[in-house]
Amino acid sequence: xxxxFLDHLAGTPLHPKVKEAMIHHMETxxxxxxxxxxxxxxxxxxxxxxxxxVAVLINAQPQEIIFNSGGTEGNNHAIKGVAIGMRExxxxxxxxxxxxxxxLNSLRTxxxxxxxxxSLDVDHYGLVDPAAVEKAITSDTILISIQLxxxxxxxxEPIVDIAKIAQKHKVIMHTDAVxxxxxxxxxxxxxxxxxxxxxxxxxxxxxGTGALYVxxxxxxxxxxxxxVQEGKRRAGTENLISIVGMGAAAxxxxxxxxxxxxxxxxxxxxxxxxxxxxxxxxxxxxHPTRCLPHLLSVSVEYVEGESLMLMMDDDDVVVATRSxxxxxxxxxxxxxxxxxxxxxxxxxxxxxTLGKDNTDADIDRVLEIMPGVVQNLRNMSPLYKKxx
Amino acid sequence: xxxxFLDHLAGTPLHPKVKEAMIHHMETxxxxxxxxxxxxxxxxxxxxxxxxxVAVLINAQPQEIIFNSGGTEGNNHAIKGVAIGMRExxxxxxxxxxxxxxxLNSLRTxxxxxxxxxSLDVDHYGLVDPAAVEKAITSDTILISIQLxxxxxxxxEPIVDIAKIAQKHKVIMHTDAVxxxxxxxxxxxxxxxxxxxxxxxxxxxxxGTGALYVxxxxxxxxxxxxxVQEGKRRAGTENLISIVGMGAAAxxxxxxxxxxxxxxxxxxxxxxxxxxxxxxxxxxxxHPTRCLPHLLSVSVEYVEGESLMLMMDDDDVVVATRSxxxxxxxxxxxxxxxxxxxxxxxxxxxxxTLGKDNTDADIDRVLEIMPGVVQNLRNMSPLYKKxx
Numbered sequence: 001x002x003x004x005f006l007d008h009l010a011g012t013p014l015h016p017k018v019k020e021a022m023i024h025h026m027e028t029x030x031x032x033x034x035x036x037x038x039x040x041x042x043x044x045x046x047x048x049x050x051x052x053x054v055a056v057l058i059n060a061q062p063q064e065i066i067f068n069s070g071g072t073e074g075n076n077h078a079i080k081g082v083a084i085g086m087r088e089x090x091x092x093x094x095x096x097x098x099x100x101x102x103x104l105n106s107l108r109t110x111x112x113x114x115x116x117x118x119s120l121d122v123d124h125y126g127l128v129d130p131a132a133v134e135k136a137i138t139s140d141t142i143l144i145s146i147q148l149x150x151x152x153x154x155x156x157e158p159i160v161d162i163a164k165i166a167q168k169h170k171v172i173m174h175t176d177a178v179x180x181x182x183x184x185x186x187x188x189x190x191x192x193x194x195x196x197x198x199x200x201x202x203x204x205x206x207x208g209t210g211a212l213y214v215x216x217x218x219x220x221x222x223x224x225x226x227x228v229q230e231g232k233r234r235a236g237t238e239n240l241i242s243i244v245g246m247g248a249a250a251x252x253x254x255x256x257x258x259x260x261x262x263x264x265x266x267x268x269x270x271x272x273x274x275x276x277x278x279x280x281x282x283x284x285x286x287h288p289t290r291c292l293p294h295l296l297s298v299s300v301e302y303v304e305g306e307s308l309m310l311m312m313d314d315d316d317v318v319v320a321t322r323s324x325x326x327x328x329x330x331x332x333x334x335x336x337x338x339x340x341x342x343x344x345x346x347x348x349x350x351x352x353t354l355g356k357d358n359t360d361a362d363i364d365r366v367l368e369i370m371p372g373v374v375q376n377l378r379n380m381s382p383l384y385k386k387x388x
Numbered sequence: 389x390x391x392x393f394l395d396h397l398a399g400t401p402l403h404p405k406v407k408e409a410m411i412h413h414m415e416t417x418x419x420x421x422x423x424x425x426x427x428x429x430x431x432x433x434x435x436x437x438x439x440x441x442v443a444v445l446i447n448a449q450p451q452e453i454i455f456n457s458g459g460t461e462g463n464n465h466a467i468k469g470v471a472i473g474m475r476e477x478x479x480x481x482x483x484x485x486x487x488x489x490x491x492l493n494s495l496r497t498x499x500x501x502x503x504x505x506x507s508l509d510v511d512h513y514g515l516v517d518p519a520a521v522e523k524a525i526t527s528d529t530i531l532i533s534i535q536l537x538x539x540x541x542x543x544x545e546p547i548v549d550i551a552k553i554a555q556k557h558k559v560i561m562h563t564d565a566v567x568x569x570x571x572x573x574x575x576x577x578x579x580x581x582x583x584x585x586x587x588x589x590x591x592x593x594x595x596g597t598g599a600l601y602v603x604x605x606x607x608x609x610x611x612x613x614x615x616v617q618e619g620k621r622r623a624g625t626e627n628l629i630s631i632v633g634m635g636a637a638a639x640x641x642x643x644x645x646x647x648x649x650x651x652x653x654x655x656x657x658x659x660x661x662x663x664x665x666x667x668x669x670x671x672x673x674x675h676p677t678r679c680l681p682h683l684l685s686v687s688v689e690y691v692e693g694e695s696l697m698l699m700m701d702d703d704d705v706v707v708a709t710r711s712x713x714x715x716x717x718x719x720x721x722x723x724x725x726x727x728x729x730x731x732x733x734x735x736x737x738x739x740x741t742l743g744k745d746n747t748d749a750d751i752d753r754v755l756e757i758m759p760g761v762v763q764n765l766r767n768m769s770p771l772y773k774k775x776x
Contacts, residue, residue: 005427010420011625019414022629026407032398032595035708036694037701039393069457069596072614072624084500102614102623109613112472113501201625207420208457208627223611225497226460226490235490236460237399237589239596239630241410306424313425320423 004362007320008202009151009179009295009353014245015204021248022206022241032237034229043240050247057250058177058196059187060213066230067243070210071178072102073223074197075145077212077234078174079106081220082143082195083115086172090140091115096128096157098338099147100176116140124340125287126155134165143172148191149180152322152335152351153286154295156180163192172218178202178210182253183294184261194218200242204356205249209242260356264294267354267363272296274367279374285336285349294354299341302384303348303377311373312350317366320351392750395708396590397539397567397683397741402633403592409636410594410629420625422617431628438635445638446565446584447575448601454618455631458598459566460490461611462585463533465600465622466562467494469608470531470583471503474560478528479503484516484545486726487535488564504528512728513675514543522553531560536579537568540710540723540739541674542683544568551580560606566590566598570641571682572649582606588630592744593637597630648744652682655742655751660684662755667762673724673737682743687729688736690772691765696738699761705754708739 005013014022031043048062055062068074083093093110095103097119107117118136122128128146137144144166149156159175166173174195177186181196182203188196195218199210214220214233226235272284275298285297300308305321312319322333336346352366378384393401402410419431436450443450456462471481481498483491485507495505506524510516516534525532532554537544547563554561562583565574569584570591576584583606587598602608602621614623660672663686673685688696693709700707710721724734740754766772 003426007423007425007427010423010428011418013418014414022414023411026402026410030399030401035395035398037395037697037706037708038391038704039395039706040398069461069612069627070624072612073457075614076612076623084497087500100614102612105610105613105623109472109609112475199625206627206629207625208630221497222493224457224460224464224490225493226463226488235464235493236458237587237595239457239594239627241594242596242627242630309425316426318425318427320425 003316003318004365005318006352006354006358006362006366007318008355009351010320011201011207012204012355014206015249015252017252018205018245018248022245025244026241029240033240034227046240046244047238050243053247053250054211057254058181058198058213059189061216063231064213064215066212066214066234067238068210068212068234069239070201070208071100071176071197071199074199074210074212075100075102075176076106077223078195078197078220079103079143079145080110080223082172082174083110084221085219086142090142092118092138092140093143093145094118094120094133094136094141095145096120096122096147098122098126098150098335099145100151100178103145103176122338126150126153126335126339127287127290128157128162130158130161130165133162137169137171141169141171143174145174145176148175148177148186149292150286150335151179152333153297153339154292155286156290156292159191159193167192179292179295182250183292185257188213188215195220200246200249203249203253206242206245209239209246211246256356261293264354267358267360268293268296270360271352271363271366274363275370278367278371285339285341296352298350299336299345300348300350300374301345302381302387303374305347305349307377308348308350308373311377312370315369315373317369320353321349322351391704391706392753393706394740394742394746394750394754395706396743397739398708399589399595400592400743402594403637403640405640406593406633406636410633413632414629417628421628422615434628434632435626438631441635442599442638445642446569446586446601447577449604451619452601452603454600454602454622455626456598456600456622457627458589458596459488459564459585459587462587462598462600463488463490463564464494465611466583466585466608467491467531467533468498468611470560470562471498472609473607474530478530480506480526480528481531481533482506482508482521482524482529483533484508484510484535486510486514486538486723487533488539488566491533491564510726514538514541514723514727515675515678516545516550518546518549518553521550525557525559529557529559531562533562533564536563536565536574537680538674538723539567540721541685541727542680543675544678544680547579547581555580567680567683570638571680573645576601576603583608588634588637591637591641594630594633597627597634599634644744649681652742655746655748656681656684658748659740659751659754662751663758666755666759673727673729682741684740686738687724687733688738688762689733690769690775691736691762693735693737695765696736696761699765700758703757703761705757708741709737710739
């Protein structure tokens with residue numbers, strides 16, 4: 001049996017059409033889209049084609065798309081850009097305490113520069129309460145940043161409701177939609193947000209490539225100052241090879257989503273049901289229905305997630321203990337702790353993220369090997385022995 | 389006769405070895421370097437291989453290289469990162485007034501956040517006076533940012549001298565080496581700088597891909613906050629496809645530089661001499677000897693640079709009127725004005741940047757067509773008619 005890859009949140013393999021588009025571009029175009037001469041023209045055309053492809057995916061206008069180096073840059077740009085752009089109006093920002101680190105650490109930097117942040121608690125599903133958002137708004141509030149989908153537990157936040165509150169109070173609304181865009185339908189107009197971050201490597205595009213949606217009229221200062229690229233909102237020569245790949249990935253995500261979605265959902269249900277049946281003292285994290293269709297986070301008591309991951313890796317089943325963004329950090333996930341999970345259980349977490357090429361046979365293989373791996377690890381655990 | 393490309397500053401075609409490395413990577417590796425499982429390992433190896441290749445090119449340690457999205461990000465990171473990292477020590481920064489827009493506009497943003505900037509004049513060659521730098525230092529100075537080579541006129545600044553002054557006064561020294569790195573030898577230890585920006589698309593690597601050299605111990609706050617990538621100094625999933633290309637480009641630049649350099653120099657001299665002989669009222673901008681070997685900026689009186697560029701483009705000779713970064717902006721080049729050139733002459737500027745694949749025949753073709761194009765344009769100029 002070959003390798004089974006179930007960590008698509010860390011990065012997806014390139015879609016064959018993406019690879020094809022990137023290689024074709026590399027072999028035919030090398031110009032700079034900003035050049036006025038004949039070598040610049042095909043580059044400018046390729047850039048605008050990709051912009052259109054990404055815009056359609058999220059129901060935006062092409063000029064509302066700013067290409068960048070990924071979700072982290074988009075989140076930094078949205079938050080710091082509004083902070084500087086709106087500094088005369090106020091210096092208060094609202095976010096949840098289970099946002100991605102690129103949001104939380106951007107806010108940490110702003111605190112150094114005398115901005116104030118309200119960090120909202122979530123319930124045990126990871127849900128933000130819109131009423132709590134409204135209560136936190138002051139006359140000094142300039143921005144609300146709440147993710148569309150959490151990247152560790154998959155919970156979908158009530159963005160439509162929160163955006164309505166933001167609009168009512170004339171506060172700018174940003175959503176980190178990195179874990180959701182390209183997987184589920186994302187429509188910036190339906191969501192009602194001013195700013196939305198997305199990343200190509202969540203939907204079979206290249207890594208380190210993303211975009212920030214900026215609704216027309218939203219005052220966002222550049223994060224990268226310099227030349228006049230991207231409508232003067234993001235300076236720097238574009239990584240056009242990657243952008244072309246992102247455009248192709250956006251188009252394929254849009255076209256294939258109707259086929260991908262029900263398959264992902266069915267596989268996730270099969271996996272969750274199978275694990276709950278086969279492994280005692282296991283729990284599913286996140287909201288049971290308001291959740292991403294391809295992400296399953298489970299916590300297994302008396303087991304250390306890292307060991308579990310490595311032993312399954314030995315059996316060629318590749319999963320994550322937590323987001324790749326947080327690997328290398330040894331602390332327990334701030335997201336799981338934020339949902340009220342105790343530290344020990346949080347340490348025993350596996351995150352499965354399914355992809356379009358996974359099959360029921362892959363799920364069955366997980367169900368075949370994981371109970372045994374868990375039992376082996378538990379047999380070595382003094383805490384487990386004591387409890388049983 | 390085929391197309392003659394003489395605008396390599398806007399971006400170089402990919403070196404065949406770069407293309408090969410990128411395509412091979414796209415076909416064999418898709419993991420995230422931060423993942424601890426078997427899919428992450430080859431990605432982490434590819435990342436560290438590229439880091440080593442870039443480090444060797446500039447005589448740095450691998451851990452002193454931070455990959456990013458290009459020269460603009462490197463300059464923003466160096467300047468804003470030191471500004472935040474050193475905010476307790478002081479809030480004064482020194483730069484020249486002919487720096488790249490990514491430096492100048494980063495400083496503009498810092499001014500909004502209550503930092504102070506001294507902008508130094510240059511002489512008519514575009515040279516910064518080290519004594520003027522020293523005079524500008526105050527007890528509040530935290531950073532000096534002076535480019536290694538100017539990207540519009542090619543003048544090489546006395547960085548070694550300025551870095552010594554910076555060190556003497558315990559001020560951090562950054563140099564924007566984007567236009568120089570990969571073209572001429574760049575050695576961070578010889579230069580004595582703390583920070584140095586470079587970009588892959590200046591030496592046959594992919595666009596939108598670069599690195600910031602950060603000497604060990606230099607206090608630079610992240611520009612992109614978030615995960616723990618790049619030693620916690622630059623968050624965000626790496627654009628590994630592009631980084632692998634940059635590594636290969638750095639290696640080829642190092643290996644081929646001894647062969648490329650004398651050829652570029654000889655072609656540039658042939659071009660300069662030929663143009664001065666054939667076109668009356670033409671001047672060469674920048675320093676005659678302390679200059680980049682592949683960049684020639686000339687200003688032609690009574691001619692509008694944009695028209696000249698477009699007419700030569702019709703004859704399949706592709707040059708720039710100014711840096712691609714500044715295209716789209718209609719103002720005269722701040723660099724040329726900074727060297728004391730009058731507005732009208734500055735408008736008649738062409739920038740040739742030669743590449744490794746150019747030949748003497750390409751230069752001869754320019755010498756063949758450009759005098760006629762200039763004369764045609766002048767014949768339409770009322771000012772020229774009046775003066776002659």
